[in-house]
Amino acid sequence: MxxxxxxxxxxxxxxxxxxxxWLISDRYIQHLLxxxxxxxxxxxxxxxxxGYAGQFNLGHAAFFGIGAYASALLALKLGVPPWIGxxxxxxxxxxxGFLLGIPxxxxxxxxxxxTTIGFAEILRLVAMNWVQLTRGSLGLYGxxxxxxxxxxxxxxxxxxxxxxxxxxxxxxxxxxxxxRSEFGLSLQALREDExxxxxxxxxxxxxxxxxxxxxxxxxxxxxxxxxxYQRLISPDLLSLHETFQALTMTIIGGLGTLTGPVVGAVxxxxxSEGLRFVEDAVKIDVRLIIYGALLIVTILFMRxxxxxxxxxxxxxxxxxxxxx
Amino acid sequence: xxxxFLQQVVNGLIVGSVYSLIAVGLTMIFGVMRISNFAHxxxxxxxxxxxxxxxxxxxxxMxxxxxxxxxxxGVGLLGILVERGVFRPLLTRWTDLDQIMVSIGLFILMENxxxxxxxxxxxxxSDPFGGVTVNMGLVSTSAMRLLCFAMAxxxxxxxxxxxxRARMGxxxxxxxxxxxxxxxxxxxxxxxxxxxxxxxxxLAGLGGVLYGTLFxxxxxxxxxxxxxxxxxxxxxxxxxxxxxxxxxxxxxVAETLGGTYISMEYKxxxxxxxxILVLLIIPNGLFGRSEK
Amino acid sequence: MRxxxxxxxxxxxxxxxxxxxxSFNLEQGEVMGLIGPNGAGKTTLIxxxxxxxxxxxxxxxxxxxxxxxxxxxxxxxxxxxRTFQVVRIFKRLxxxxxVLTAMVDRSKEGPWKLVWGSFFKRVCAFKQDPEACAxxxxxxxxxxxxxxxDEQAENLPYAMAKRLEIARALATRxxxxxxxxxxxxxxxxxxxxxxxxxxxINEQGVTILIIEHVMKVIMDISxxxxxxxxxxxxxxxxxxxxxxxxxxxxxxxxxxxxA
Ligand SMILES: Nc1ncnc2c1ncn2[C@@H]1O[C@H](COP(=O)(O)OP(=O)(O)OP(=O)(O)O)[C@@H](O)[C@H]1O
Ligand SMILES: [Mg+2]
Numbered sequence: 059m060x061x062x063x064x065x066x067x068x069x070x071x072x073x074x075x076x077x078x079x080w081l082i083s084d085r086y087i088q089h090l091l092x093x094x095x096x097x098x099x100x101x102x103x104x105x106x107x108x109g110y111a112g113q114f115n116l117g118h119a120a121f122f123g124i125g126a127y128a129s130a131l132l133a134l135k136l137g138v139p140p141w142i143g144x145x146x147x148x149x150x151x152x153x154x155g156f157l158l159g160i161p162x163x164x165x166x167x168x169x170x171x172x173t174t175i176g177f178a179e180i181l182r183l184v185a186m187n188w189v190q191l192t193r194g195s196l197g198l199y200g201x202x203x204x205x206x207x208x209x210x211x212x213x214x215x216x217x218x219x220x221x222x223x224x225x226x227x228x229x230x231x232x233x234x235x236x237x238r239s240e241f242g243l244s245l246q247a248l249r250e251d252e253x254x255x256x257x258x259x260x261x262x263x264x265x266x267x268x269x270x271x272x273x274x275x276x277x278x279x280x281x282x283x284x285x286x287y288q289r290l291i292s293p294d295l296l297s298l299h300e301t302f303q304a305l306t307m308t309i310i311g312g313l314g315t316l317t318g319p320v321v322g323a324v325x326x327x328x329x330s331e332g333l334r335f336v337e338d339a340v341k342i343d344v345r346l347i348i349y350g351a352l353l354i355v356t357i358l359f360m361r362x363x364x365x366x367x368x369x370x371x372x373x374x375x376x377x378x379x380x381x382x
Numbered sequence: 383x384x385x386x387f388l389q390q391v392v393n394g395l396i397v398g399s400v401y402s403l404i405a406v407g408l409t410m411i412f413g414v415m416r417i418s419n420f421a422h423x424x425x426x427x428x429x430x431x432x433x434x435x436x437x438x439x440x441x442x443x444m445x446x447x448x449x450x451x452x453x454x455x456g457v458g459l460l461g462i463l464v465e466r467g468v469f470r471p472l473l474t475r476w477t478d479l480d481q482i483m484v485s486i487g488l489f490i491l492m493e494n495x496x497x498x499x500x501x502x503x504x505x506x507x508s509d510p511f512g513g514v515t516v517n518m519g520l521v522s523t524s525a526m527r528l529l530c531f532a533m534a535x536x537x538x539x540x541x542x543x544x545x546x547r548a549r550m551g552x553x554x555x556x557x558x559x560x561x562x563x564x565x566x567x568x569x570x571x572x573x574x575x576x577x578x579x580x581x582x583x584x585l586a587g588l589g590g591v592l593y594g595t596l597f598x599x600x601x602x603x604x605x606x607x608x609x610x611x612x613x614x615x616x617x618x619x620x621x622x623x624x625x626x627x628x629x630x631x632x633x634x635v636a637e638t639l640g641g642t643y644i645s646m647e648y649k650x651x652x653x654x655x656x657x658i659l660v661l662l663i664i665p666n667g668l669f670g671r672s673e674k
Numbered sequence: 675m676r677x678x679x680x681x682x683x684x685x686x687x688x689x690x691x692x693x694x695x696x697s698f699n700l701e702q703g704e705v706m707g708l709i710g711p712n713g714a715g716k717t718t719l720i721x722x723x724x725x726x727x728x729x730x731x732x733x734x735x736x737x738x739x740x741x742x743x744x745x746x747x748x749x750x751x752x753x754x755x756r757t758f759q760v761v762r763i764f765k766r767l768x769x770x771x772x773v774l775t776a777m778v779d780r781s782k783e784g785p786w787k788l789v790w791g792s793f794f795k796r797v798c799a800f801k802q803d804p805e806a807c808a809x810x811x812x813x814x815x816x817x818x819x820x821x822x823x824d825e826q827a828e829n830l831p832y833a834m835a836k837r838l839e840i841a842r843a844l845a846t847r848x849x850x851x852x853x854x855x856x857x858x859x860x861x862x863x864x865x866x867x868x869x870x871x872x873x874x875i876n877e878q879g880v881t882i883l884i885i886e887h888v889m890k891v892i893m894d895i896s897x898x899x900x901x902x903x904x905x906x907x908x909x910x911x912x913x914x915x916x917x918x919x920x921x922x923x924x925x926x927x928x929x930x931x932x933a
Binding site for chain 1: 412418471472478483484486487488489491493494495498605609612613616620645654657661662
């Protein structure tokens with residue numbers, strides 16, 4: 059693709075993203091748009107840690123939950139303004155991320171996977187059982203919305219869409235910068251071969267802690283966004299299924315690519331909408347069956363996910379043209 | 383006081399025997415094939431449902447024995463299919479990450495297919511003893527739980543004998559010890575993989591039936607045995623069969639005692655706390671890894 | 675001038691003594707060959723110098739400083755780079771990216787500095803930094819890899835992967851380069867090519883410690899040799915001296931001649 063047509067595509071994409079909620083007036087679909095944007099951030103933050111740095115974290119829901127609970131509780135108990143809470147939630151999650159990074163200095167593969175699951179499960183049990191603070195499995199309700207300004211309110215799907223869009227754009231901008239820089243290359247070196255990375259001077263321990271912290275910050279930020287959007291959160295946010303959701307979206311979209319989790323999050327959120335009529339008929343979650351099947355198929359037959367497939371196809375076309 | 387303690391130890395050993403059984407399957411598969419199967423507990427779930435349906439059809443003793451046999455056979459067969467279809471194609475080219483993620487896909491798929499086929503309502507297995515309890519001095523337990531424990535022990539012992547006496551069992555152990563050497567000795571590695579996966583899955587299925595005698599059965603129950611089995615497996619050293627057997631009991635007892643004396647709410651966290659501590663202090667688990 | 679010195683370096687793996695009181699000096703600018711039968715402890719020695727392992731006893735002194743307790747990445751920053759016996763390139767990065775990653779100046783920049791640089795540097799996307807790319811391309815050209823610039827490293831033929839590892843090591847601007855069997859598994863033509871490359875590197879002033887089984891390579895390029903046998907240094911000297919040493923002939927060459 060030439061530079062000019064690429065710019066055009068960007069401009070078109072941005073215009074579409076801005077106009078989308080006006081084109082679709084169905085509030086349920088607007089709601090799905092917001093959810094998918096929040097998951098774009100959440101899945102991308104997991105992707106930075108696991109897809110780029112190769113640190114297999116199955117406890118990412120912990121960051122989602124910490125961000126959500128922290129921001130919600132700060133607003134409910136201490137009256138901290140939600141706009142600040144979004145970032146404080148992220149920062150608290152970042153601190154937890156740093157902590158969870160410590161085991162990764164010594165563990166990898168299944169060991170790290172189980173340790174991180176354990177971390178999230180312990181936190182989930184805390185959220186379930188520390189009833190005075192979290193109201194247990196009832197969850198927190200009445201979380202204040204993001205306060206409006208300049209005559210804008212952020213209580214409807216339509217307006218919150220723009221908040222989520224700004225958040226996702228900010229996060230993706232950061233991930234793009236982070237992954238293309240010397241930092242990002244070092245992360246990938248760490249993923250590919252630890253002794254090899256050490257041999258060229260990469261302090262793998264410090265890089266692991268750093269990437270855990272950054273990834274957790276965005277995970278927490280997305281959780282806090284969700285809290286002020288739904289205004290009702292429960293300990294389920296910390297469950298394994300939330301992590302699996304991010305994982306499925308990222309892998310189907312394309313692990314270790316910037317666009318992968320974006321494509322995956324949007325696609326899977328709307329796939330569930332497409333399946334709504336089937337679900338109404340059989341009264342169960344067909345969506346998850348398809349998630350599972352797609353996940354298996356992607357890993358077995360479509361390495362690099364949708365983005366990888368797209369790249370292979372367009373590279374193939376490029377080659378044909380060159381030859382032709 | 384004392385009797386409460388003893389009672390909880392007994393309860394812990396009973397639960398622990400089921401943990402051991404399920405974890406032995408997981409650790410065997412890891413030891414031989416280096417697969418960490420996050421869908422392992424869903425094989426237990428399938429085993430439990432086989433028992434649910436068989437017992438509904440043939441109640442009482444016959445149904446109970448039949449359930450165990452059918453679960454072993456049915457889940458073992460399922461294991462063969464899954465190994466062939468999902469894990470075998472990846473065997474030569476996967477990274478840890480691919481392999482774990484494919485098993486997570488399987489986990490999501492199986493638990494939701496189960497929702498579809500079995501419905502979300504929790505089930506329980508009927509008690510062939512009709513709720514009789516057995517008193518043993520300071521402690522008592524239901525005859526059914528006692529039987530569950532006995533069955534778990536019998537299966538574990540049979541497995542031990544098989545792995546150490548039968549030709550195939552010895553070959554499996556040899557492969558776990560050293561894959562290349564086993565291949566050089568003319569062991570058919572693909573056959574070993576198939577048998578190991580089938581056997582490991584069958585153990586999960588059997589464990590599932592026994593698990594169903596202790597706890598409720600529902601489509602998403604698989605996550606719990608999966609996580610417990612991983613905790614046990616890591617504690618015992620991944621791939622170490624005896625380590626898994628001992629660690630199963632350790633986890634069972636630690637959980638019931640912790641649940642009684644520390645906090646019921648955090649019972650399920652105990653295993654995780656233990657392994658996080660163990661991994662940070664002794665990364666190879668309590669009993670070392672089986673690999674060289 | 676003395677660049678590196680090992681002082682009675684000893685390494686145990688459990689009960690196994692892989693290195694026993696190995697002492698030798700490396701002079702600035704020389705090519706030192708390190709030979710010995712399989713399992714003699716050659717790789718272990720390189721692992722210790724490069725910081726992958728710490729010695730059980732003894733010291734490694736570099737530029738007059740004891741480096742035996744430093745970590746691998748710290749030692750690299752001090753100017754010691756290495757290659758591996760079994761290649762450890764970054765497979766899912768391109769050839770250029772492999773080299774670029776190694777060029778990052780790590781002497782003062784910890785990860786958070788690099789994070790900062792992702793946003794506030796003149797050229798944030800490292801791959802688009804023309805200066806860095808020019809340097810990397812120069813390095814690739816010097817090992818004959820320029821035409822593979824944008825290839826995924828995992829698709830490289832074996833000989834090229836070995837060269838990429840050398841280029842990556844050079845990208846860290848080392849004063850001392852440790853090569854672990856750089857020409858094993860190569861055909862004779864590729865071996866000649868490899869000798870040329872290594873010699874060129876040495877001519878630019880890089881001191882080299884090279885492990886090699888291929889006799890021709892080691893005779894061709896090393897100024898001096900040391901011989902390890904069961905973890906002990908049994909000989910040291912010019913290639914000529916070493917190959918006429920009866921101890922060496924018995925321990926090493928004898929074995930080879932029979933094989
Ligand atoms: N990480 C390790 N743990 C345990 N033992 C090791 C380790 N690394 C090497 N060894 C042992 O130390 C001894 C020396 O090994 P080393 O790899 O240094 O030999 P080498 O001279 O490089 O041999 P080769 O020519 O085969 O590469 C061998 O017996 C080896 O088995
Ligand atoms: Mg060696």
